[in-house]
Amino acid sequence: MIPQNFEYATPNSLAEAFKLLGESNAKALAGGMSLIPLMKLRLAAPDKLIDLRNVPGLNSIREEGGMLRIGALVTHYELESSPLVRSRCPLLAEAASQIGDIQVRNMGTIGGSVAHADPAADYPASLHALEAQVKLAKAGGERTLAIGSFLQDTFTTALDAGELVVEISVPVEAAGTGVSYQKCVQPASGFAIVGVAARIRKSGGRIALARVGVTGLSGKPFRAANVERLLEGAAGSAGDISKAAAVVADGVDANNDLHASADYRKHLARVYTARALAAAARKAG
Amino acid sequence: MNITVTINGTRHTHQVEPRLLLIHYLREVLGLTGPHIGCETSLCGACTVAVDGKAVKSCTMFAVQCDGREVLTIEGLASNGNLDPIQLAFWEEHGLQCGFCTPGMIMTTKQLLERNPSPSETEIRHGLDGNLCRCTGYQHIVNAVKAAAAKMGA
């Protein structure tokens, strides 16, 4: 219940934050919903906590050049309730609304969540389906990585020491795209046993675009390109969907824990992929 | 470090250790023992308070993060001795037994109803996902939230 001691700083600029983060065993604090419980259980014990809340420019949502640019400190609740996000990227709003609970969504941030890289977190499924870009910054400059390059493994990202997630970009959804996030909830923690995000766009009675992102199934969330390939060009019948969903777990090294064995998780991934695709296809009309 | 926090309408300034959790600051420094500690993994919600109008779990926040902010606890909910309609509804509908989860339940309900003044039963039940109760089976709590919504909408 009681964390180890640490120093605390609230930098007023990114430059100042980078400087502080460059010091040994410093950790950035965004919403704290993942980090603080770990500190209380003494599974994390940073020497310095760099609270980003006073850093300007990290909590806005802007539409720019066909993209939504979401500051790292935007909370789950802001994403879930933002009219802009709900209309321009409904998948992300839907995913945000299924995270944790009201209190967690009020505090937790998208940047904090992706930087923590919990394999059972909700966002990565949608971010993969959206082919999101993650902008990182450090004292030396900025770089932008595709979500698949950013999330490397369980609790492991491409972040360098002293580097921060500053922005997540997702494309503005084109008209006629149906989206859905379907999640099998771990009843104790509320995390995803598996979560599947789907986007479907149709053109001339055929699926023109299919995007599928999967979280919870393995140590690393992923985009199910094999599922997408089977769908693109198909009519999107129930049969097409179940055939495509059937391959989602192929070759995946599935997680195996108290809450679901590897083979059950793979089965759930297939079921929830079919459900997400069906819901998205329905909305795509 | 020094922090200044407005709590239930009163400004307080204290010297605190950075690691002091908001819940311990409220309970042990300020003597506001209404919010409770029921877990350490941010799941039970017994410690729920509002920070700048947002329901948060005060066990998953450091007091230093509240510097310059406003905190509302269960103790600040009644005004001039008049119970808040949510408090009254919990009483009338028997929405509590041992009472340990109740301050958190009430604070979450407040946020829920601020955002959704006439929630469905399903919305209420999901709205309480961050608050555990081991006594009531939640049914009377759900009834209390409905009754409070009706009272506040009336």
Place this chain on the structure above:
Amino acid sequence: MATTVARPETLVGKRIKRKEDPRLITGTATYVDDIQMPGMHHASILRSPHAAAILKSINIRPALETAGVVAVFTGADVKDVGPVPCGASLPGLRVPHHHILAQDRVYFAGHPVAVVVSTDRYIARDAADRIEVEYDVKAAVADPEKALEKGAPAVHPQWPDNIAFTFHQENGEVDKVFAEAAVVVKQRITSQRLIPCAMETRGVVADYKTGEKALTIYSSTQIPHLMRSLVAGMLGMPEHKLRVVAPEVGGGFGSKLNVYAEEALMGFVSMRIGKPVKWIESRREGFLATIHGRGHADYFEIAAGKDGTILGLTLKLIQDLGAYHQLLTPAIPTLSVLMMPGLYRFKNIRADIVGVFTNCTPTDAYRGAGRPEATHGIERMVDMLAAEMKMDPAEIRLKNFIRPEEFPYATATGLSYDSGEYDKPLKKALDLVNYGRLREDQKRARAEGRLMGIGLSTYGEICAFGPSPATPAGGWESATVRVEPSGKVTVHTGASPHGQGEETTFAQIAADEMGVDLDDVIVLHGDTAIVQYGIGTFGSRATAVGGTALYFALQDLKVKIKKYGAMLLDSSDVSYSAGRCICNKTGKSVTLAEISGASYRAMRLPPNTEPGLMATHFWEPPNFTFPFGAHIVVTEIDKETGAVEIKRYVAVDDCGKIINPLIVAGQVHGGVVQGIGQALYENAVYDDNGQLLTGEFMDYAIPKASMLPRIEEDHTETPSPVNPLGVKGVGEAGTIGCSPAVVNSVVDALSPLGVKHLDMPLSPEKIWRVLTGGKA
């Protein structure tokens, strides 16, 4: 004389909102962690990470050298304190000496090893990390059936077979009826280990006053008086120098019906440092250090005649005890044996219990304590029997129920059931769900390929613990009623409620008997310095035993009131009603306040009468009470995922006379949801090394609001003849009736696939494996 309008009706039986709530909804109640004292210190307990290990060395120096640390104590310091008591006695019971801190060996993960005392809560926690302990880790055993195997690691090396006790009970001609039976059904049924998870963890504040040599212990307990007697013994101090206070208690469910090492340990620490000290269990600590419940592997056989008449039942019960006996650990499975006949007439039973040590947290009473296991067993066996005989599960129950004219009914296990009309709640529940039509719906659902199940359970419980000869520490309860000089009424109850609402229900009883308003009565409890000796709140006993003690104290007091009334009215023929003593000849009357005032001023006294108005009654119940009821659950299974959805939950409970329907409904809801928790979600999982894998709320799923159905709740009211209030008790009913109804429903849903039984919890994965024919 003043005139008052008599209240037109009784308060007993009315839906009255609770008197205890204002402090709880405003956050102004005082739970143990809310207590602050000048000079208060804080304790943090270091616990073993290993389930079995020899303690080779402990180096406390780094902790002691931490600024702010006042003391560190280890097993050597407290070797003469204790042991932690076991109140249950069984022939041949092996009782390991349970020190309050580990001596040379640890027996379960979470075993307390040392305690750090500091002026600061945070520093105490930091310093506990600095204690260096060298463990020689030994093989552990966490599964009770594996613990019985030859060559299993010995939990206590002096008892290599890991058997703490065996217990046999038998009645009738078991072998004969099984030999002659038309049908015999056998099944292994488990009731998994559960973690009680009261929302308030345990906590203790101990405050030793060196001048008085007196200790006060504030503890989140269900049994302040018993705790005082036992902890005084553990600390070797005179009992009257120890005061125990149960402040506001945030739920117990049996987990605080105990005496724990930490209660004596904090007393010891406060005596050593001469300052108050507080210890608050963290949730993670609570998962390891507070008792668990259930932990059964039961082997049942049931025999029936060809018409479906149940002839007999046998049970081999393997109880996972954990590493130690807590207060009632070995007694809990004996309650399962007592209730194994359920509501049925058969008289031939044989039961054998094997109590097994494991390297796990001790098990003990958790809501229902032995009876849910029994009810789960008999109600599953009856359903399996019905399936085997192609009988409807309602029909086989109605056929085998004890008949109303047979009460009091002497059961095969030696109990005397007090009263019952067992078909009434079942028929009411069947009507509520429209059972005939529901079965038609089910046929249609099956035709559509859907998996819909209808499950019922008819349960009986043994409650209102109980006659003293049948309980370890006295089964009576006490009440004092004091009418103050102003006429206001103060009740002291020896029961120590913690959420059950007795401040309200007992006030209803007292207000009715005294003829005063509800607000004119307060009910005090939970402080041994204020309240006469009492037993506590557990086993659905507080109202049936404590309420009855109160009722008799009120009768005693009315006799005295009438003596004063007669004197004041100068009459030899008076009656008392509606708060007034009335002369039956003249109709003149005096109020309770006038009588009370006169009794304290004592200008005149009635013959042979003491001044003042106070009465105390210790009531010894002549029998237990036996509530009963019927639950019906409709489920549907998601064929793709195996997830169970409860579509309807109907609970018809008969808890005897109802004092406050609002409170009874709350007890039923809460009980049912703990039953649903066991049936669908909860499971304390240990690995082979004795590590608890479900050691926090991240992994141990107690139900949330969104995981639950709305419960449709109704009642029948069959008064108990055991007490004049006619009440039976309701605290555990929901839990006891629930789990078999849920499992019967799910098994019913899966019966077209040939499924006959499934063990709890009914996780989606378990059902998915069934759906895939075990091939997945």
